Amino acid sequence: MSTESGPKAARGAEERAADERAADERETGGGTDGDLGSAGAQLSTAPVEELGQVVPGSFGGVRAPGWRGTVGWTLRECSGWVRWMWRQLTSMRIALILLFLLSLAAIPGSLVPQTSVDEVKAQAWQDAHPTVTPLYRSLGLFHVYSSPWFSAIYILLFISLAGCILPRSWQFVGQLRSRPPAAPRNLTRLPAYATWRTGAGQEQVLGAAEKLMRGRRFRIHRVGSAVASEKGFLREAGNLMFHLALFGLLISFAVGSLWKGEGGKLIVEGGGFSNSLTQYDDFKPGTFYTADDLDPFGFSLDSFEATYARSGPQKGTPRTFRANIHYWLGADGKETKSSIEVNQPLEIGGETVYLIGHGYAPVVTVRDARGKVVYQGPTPFLPSDGSLTSRGVVKVADNYRNRAGGKDQLAFSGIFAPTMVIDNVQGPHSVFPALDRPALVLTAYHGDLGVDSGLPQNVYQLNDKKMKQFRGTNGQPLKAALAVGDVLQLPDGGGSITFDGVKTWASFQVSHQVGNGWALGSAVAAILGLIGSLFIQRRRVWIRATAGVDGVTVVELAGLGRSESAKIADELGDLAHRLLPDAPALPDRDPDAGRAGPDPDADPDPGAVRDAGTTTDPSEEPLLPDEGARA
């Protein structure tokens, strides 16, 4: 905020600029509060808070008679309100409220599972809370960060920001070209002040002052008997850069999500992948990403290494994950050996491949009633806990013939555990994520898998609506725990399933990313801008030399910051110290003060201290206007 006092604050920037010019012309004239106002004006480009109430009719003014009058009045009124709303939208107050709303609005997204973050979890939550789900869905609570209300808040905020930043930038350019305002008449009224008498001439002092300030990289401007100087424009520049960088971030983020391409692929050891749409398990392209943008490359998973803590309190927690791969570029490129780890993605061509997850795929062989192999191979199961208890389904859709020779479809659904334990409470589950005691617990179905219905099906789940569970001789559902090598016979010689072994799978995310560099650049700019904005002081220093009647010159220094800080006083002291050689202080002409004695102000220095006197009693005038105790 500017350092103007209340009534002045309501005035427009143009008026203040005029003030400043007037002050330049007046030089040392005037002795009112207004002086300080212009000296303190434009220390910042922050928008001025508007005071005063607006009511219907505020802008229309006098309504002339007749329809022309009405139209004119209505136009003035409307444009007045539009301008008023724009000023409100771009005011600090609204920016503050919008920022507050933004942080509030972000909260629900952290409490309700988000579809964009974890689809499976969001779905599970919705299934578990059927009553509130429709309401939540209509409020967009499952995709908060792309919901209309969240978007509305940040769009308004950024409009406000633009409306704030543009005029400020331009005002700032104006300030860069203008000269520091002339010294107020009464320097003692400024927050930091020092003075002494010297035998040096006025010109000499002012010349030395100019040199000093220039050397300190202040911008200086001499008016009459005073040198006005100003420094710390980087503060404003930093602040503007920071806010502009926020735009950079927003744009990079938007570009990144519109042009990104991102797909997931699960690969079993020994399997491979080549980069085309049909190969992905799921593919989430941005709006503007097309299949043509896919770079030609591929890779195969040779092996997956995982190690886990074998003992200690964190037993079972992972220690290393590494996917050993071969990759190739182009249609028939050379194969290169490499590996991908959790924090070490691999860049292949223009894409980045991340290791996202891993699990086990039991290898089974299914035979039909004729003894013919109708299904063989690894089937990935999905882990459901930290010890990799996994669930999955082996679906046999084709070729199976039952005892009577009829076509049928089979499904084996169950649990795979790398280190199996069966207890009565938890049922079969795993107690350790490595393959110490692998076992597969299965139950079997036959009937219609529903795969021909054309609806997409989850490969890890069984739609058992049209399926019948096989029953054992005791009439109970058929269920068995198999160790590697075991065979489960279907009832009535309907065939068998053999648990041949286990393979590991790993899932990868292939990402095509754009705008990351821009986002990073904007972030760095934002930090630099912030540092400038928060650590640099914008301040003005005036040095005045007044020739006195007795041939001595009175030197006065005063400093004013955009915000109050002890540093200004320190700096002023330092400046005074450096000015002293060119303007050596004179001993006192007042005989009383020259005497040694206890300092009335308890100055620890055993020297003579004298009062150079002040011209005004500050108590009769208001202190500096409300600036807040900003450091």
Place this chain on the structure above:
Amino acid sequence: MTIAAAVNENFANYSNYLIYSAMAVYTFAFLAHMAEWVFGSRSRVAITSAALTAPANAPAIKVVQRTGGTVTLERPKVITRSSTSDRGIADGPGAAGTDEDGDRYGRIAVSLTVLAFALHLGAVVCRGASVQRVPWGNMYEFSTTFGMVAVGLYLGLLAAKKKVRWIGLFLVTSVLLDLGLAVAVLYTDSDQLVPALHSYWLWIHVSCAIISGAVFYLAAVGTFLFLFRDYYEAALTAGRATNPTWANIMDRLPSAATLDKFAYRMNALVFPLYTFTVIAGSIWAQAAWGRYWGWDAKETWSFITWVAYACYLHARATAGWKGRKAAAVALVAFACFIFNYYGVNIFITGKHSYAGV
């Protein structure tokens, strides 16, 4: 078990002993601070207020000059005057008031805090040595390091001759709580990291987060006291009666303006670092999960915290929002930070679930 592991075990045990010893010494420091406050209440502190007595800050301009001989000048005196936002009320003399015993206890408390800090530092270093990595891989380690950094910053400020002894009691109390919580609830044995934490960004991101947190914490203590002192000063200026015990405590605190300034400086100082923390986190997320921002619970709450602190900085620059309102915003922002630290790790399962509890 290999020999190397046994050595590590030793370090882990040393670390635990040191933490307990540090807690014991912090307890004594706490008691000494209490004594400081109690003895301090014997001294009648007259509140020195320009607003209430004479408007005595007329600029007196002095040039100091040695008697006799050539004129050698001291640094010229600079007269400063404060703005209207502070009430012209001077800072209180501190917890000890003008009481000498109180002051002695205060000094003892600070010395004990230095000792406790040394033990605390030792504990953190041993913990690091026991796992051969930076000691902030789970919540126990975060909490102990966090408390250590907060105390270290406080002692650093004292060493830099800043008048911050008034924080002592509040800081020592909360560090005791923090360590108690860490030892009793969050304790996890020394161990290796899960693969997702194998990254030098861990080092950068988490250390910045801990430092930011510690500074935000000191600022929050200042803000909290500011609110009390501000109400008190408002009552005083309005001539309303205040409870004498309360007044006695309040009088010894720094003025509302000083507390406010302290809080602002701390917050503003560390805001860029916190911004960097969030950015470092997203760089790490980019490497680990293939996207730099994905609205994971931890990411969301660090965003909320960041926006809340931006709100606070804005509030300070907005007419009608300075003072208590801005202070309230700062406390909300700190609450967000704490929730992100404890709440998200414990209550919300996300990608950042490595709390070890």
